[in-house]
Amino acid sequence: MMKFKIKHKLFLAIITANIFIVLGIYILSSLSFSSSFREYLDANREKELAPMVDAVAREYQNQQDWHWLRERGRSTWRTLIETYYVPRNSNPDRAQFRPQAANGERPPRPRPDNRPLIRQENRPVDRRAPQPGLAHDAPRPRPPVIFIADKDHRLLLGREDKLDTVNWIAITLENQTVGYLGYHRTTHITSQLDQLFVDKLTTNLIWIVIFVIIISALIALIQSRFFVKPIIKLSNAAHKISKGEFTTRITVSSDDEIGELCQDFNRLATSLDRNLKARQQWIADISHELRTPVAILQGELEALQDGIRDYSAESVNSLYQEVKRLAFLINDLHELSMSDIGALSYRFENVDLIEILDQVIESKKESIDSAGFSIEQICEQDELILKGDEHRLNQLFLNLLNNSLAYSDPNGMVKVAVKTEGPNVIISWSDTAPGVTEEQLTKLFDRLYRTESSRNRNSGGSGIGLSIAKNIVEAHNGTITARPSSLDGVRFDITLPLK
Incomplete structure (x- = not known):
């Protein structure tokens, strides 16, 4: 069974999204074109029927009523179609039949340029004979079914059961609507030429869709490899790390x-x-x-x-x-x-930091006195409550005091300043000479590190106390740093949150 990797999934995701987008565009374009093309055919049909609308308006003007349409019925429809309907793509200077005038002559339909629309003959053109300029096998367009209604939409010509798909064209005289001429709106294409155009356009659109999908697949392939390349590098590097x-x-x-x-x-x-x-x-x-x-x-x-x-x-x-x-x-x-x-087990509770500091100094009083040390405490207040572990804070101060006693010269001094600053308490722990270099300051919290070159275990400690002190401070969400002190020794700045 093939294992799908990220590049395969990414490729499929991109190409699938592109296919859906392209198909959506194709479907929407097809629907839009079909609707627009039918509207275009209807607009052309209205242009074809425009001479007929003018003729009906003139006849209404002459008769001052629609009684002539009711009397003549179907013969009127045939006369209107044969006389005034000029199909699209036909010769506009030809008509298939001419109207019958009162004197028996067939006068031409007037044109804006005063040229005759139809030939001056007394007989209709033989529809079976080929017209000049048209192919012998060209199919004759089917005449449209027309409807005529008065201004109140009462039907005068046509069947009432076929009005669902009718578009109406207003018949006007002197900017007054006197009636309507209707025709069936285009629901399907009947012209071979129009259908050929639609089929050609659809075929071209399908080829465009196929071409776009192929290009999208190539781009998706390149993109998937491009995006996966750093992931492959990361995977290979992780494999090396695991080794x-x-x-x-x-x-x-x-x-x-x-x-x-x-x-x-x-x-x-x-x-x-x-x-x-x-x-x-x-x-x-x-x-x-x-x-x-x-x-x-x-x-x-x-x-x-x-x-x-x-x-x-x-x-x-x-x-x-x-x-x-x-x-x-x-x-x-x-x-x-x-x-x-x-x-290390921590039990956080409200404790008095000043009291813990006093207890540590009191417990080491004998060692402090024997080393000739003096302790100076500078506290802003007699009581300072914070959230912490009393035993671990005691161990913190004890390690700092042992460090000062172990590494400072005899008869030295330890200065402890405690103050609050916003939501924190700042503890500054300073001792006397000897000091340490900048390089040594960065290593003071390293385990088993001693500043004394001789590593004398009788005078120095194990080199672990400050590492433990750092861990205790960090367990209380605080920080501890070291820098040279004003007493020529080392100063430890400890920041602990009050809550």
Whole structure:
């Protein structure tokens, strides 16, 4: 079974729409032409009957009544047809019969240019003999059925049961309507010449429709391939991405929705490539971080085994400290991984931010005093209520304080300023020297990153605290940034929504 691809569906959609449009135009054109052509034939019929209308008007003027029409009946109709009806495409200077005058002569019907309309003879033209200028086998046109009614539409000539399809022409004298002459409007074509014209036009229209459909099919084929081409490129690139080739990119050549999709795909590929490299670096950093305390433990245990070091309380305490650092690192890694995947449980409720900050400072008072640090708090108000998780906000401030204590010089200072700004609360956390370079500022929130070149674990932390702090802030729909502080250290600006 054939599998329909997008280009096939697009081609069928375009060609189907074009076919319906072309067929609709053909049907409407045919109906419009048929109606207009019948109106054209009726207009020509009225021109053919115009001399007859004039003749009837003159006769009415002479008789001052319609009694002559009632008396003569059918013979009047034959006389009018044979005398004054000049069919379309016939010789206008010929008539088939001439009217009978009172003196027995057959006078010519008057013309505007005073030329005689019919020949001056006393006998009718033999209708069986071919007329000059006409082919011998040309069919003689069928005379029309006419109706005459007075000004009140009372029928004087014709059958009343055939009035449904009659068009009426007003018979006027001195701008006064004295009666009406009627004829059957055209419902179907009877002339061979007219039918030949209609058939020819219909045939040409059908060929035009076929030609337009073929051209539409070719255009639809080209358009479907053109529109599907970037999708095929996108599909091939996605296939490569699924194989782990995250360096794959697509050339964006348009500004439409497909172009935007290609741009989004490139951003996705860039993000995947960056995440892959970060994961690889993350694994390498974890391996390095875990290898160091494990190597120390192994070395000290081997020293005890080989008798290089004596088993004593000091050696046991040294082993305990390394195990403690290892457990601390593993715990930080676990919390970081949980915050990355959103597994940290958050219970949002109304909490007092100032109170949480005071609790953190009070809990670290001994460490602050032993390091010779001073804490300066600048708060606009004694109480600041916001929607947040008390435990996680406590962890946020604790990580920032531990970072300042671990990386600032002894006898330093931490300055915390809290203020509200519109619907947000702004927390500025600044510490003293040493500061960091612009390049280091961009990496402070990277996991396992330490600014100290020696990576001293006795004085520094694990390099994970700020990463966890960033995740906590973002979980509260806030932002955290780092920049140099006025105290020659680092300043962290935290923005949290109040609600």
